[in-house]
Amino acid sequence: MKTKFYTLLLSMAAIPVFSQVGINTTTPQSTLDVNGNVIIRQIPQGSSVSGYQVLAINQTNSEVSRLDAALLSGGGSTVNSSVYAARKASGAVTLLSLGIFPSGFQAVNFVNAERTVGQASLFSDTDNTYTVPSTGVYAIGFYFRYGTGIQGALITDAPGVGIVRTRAGVSTVIDSRAFSGANLGILSLTISESSVNSMYPLQAGDKISFGLTGSSFLNASILSTSTSSFYIYKISD
Structure with missing residues (x-):
């Protein structure tokens, strides 16, 4: 039994660990690089922007970043410079x-x-x-x-x-x-x-x-x- 257990550990250790994973791309540019559409079936709904972050896509490199949700409603630290x-x-x-x-x-x-x-x-x-x-x-x-x-x-x-x-x-x-x-x-x-x-x-x-x-x-x-x-x-x- 011990022999089988050690064999399993050695087998797992032999599996290569990748720092970047690509889907539909052989040259991933980040930890997870998805070249294609993403579908999320279910998303829980929040009741306010307080305490939440939103995901935004950089138009230059398609990288996804977090933004304070309050920025979308004119809150946070953003100031309307035309006021x-x-x-x-x-x-x-x-x-x-x-x-x-x-x-x-x-x-x-x-x-x-x-x-x-x-x-x-x-x-x-x-x-x-x-x-x-x-x-x-x-x-x-x-x-x-x-x-x-x-x-x-x-x-x-x-x-x-x-x-x-x-x-x-x-x-x-x-x-x-x-x-x-x-x-x-x-x-x-x-x-x-x-x-x-x-x-x-x-x-x-x-x-x-x-x-x-x-x-x-x-x-x-x-x-x-x-x-x-x-x-x-x-x-x-």
Whole structure:
């Protein structure tokens, strides 16, 4: 019996041990190199990304690597490099007119010092614009409150909030919303508070300005008590 046992051990020791195994390839490049499709019949389902890793394929060498699952949902240590937001407090708002702006549009004088999140390189204090870093679809929100937000008269020239895109030297209003008003006979009111929030296709290098449309008749003293804010970030290629 002992003789048979020793014979088995010697036989196993004689079996060559390979450090790399190839399937459909005679030149494996890793511990397991599969040259072909892989089918997995059953996979248990997780309830959240916390504590999990995902497998990703390197497009250069087809090597499979682990990634933190939180990266897929924008979490982890990944930062959306297009994110930028700023807010102007009461007493800091003035309006700027440039020759390239569409008629009636004046930009709010946002500056980098007022940013609440984002990289300073995304915004220019020279022309008060955000520069789109890469082509894609962007979520943009812009808010403006003129004075207290309610005026006891209808404002001439129907002002409102607007977003302007400047591309190759040509400026275009890509979205706007007028302040709402009501004439009640004995009382006229303007709700001088409005916002724009939507998604917009933009190209790398586009400059985005935030301001007011039809604003030539706004009272400077009321404007000085106004507030404004905006945010912008890329959501899709």
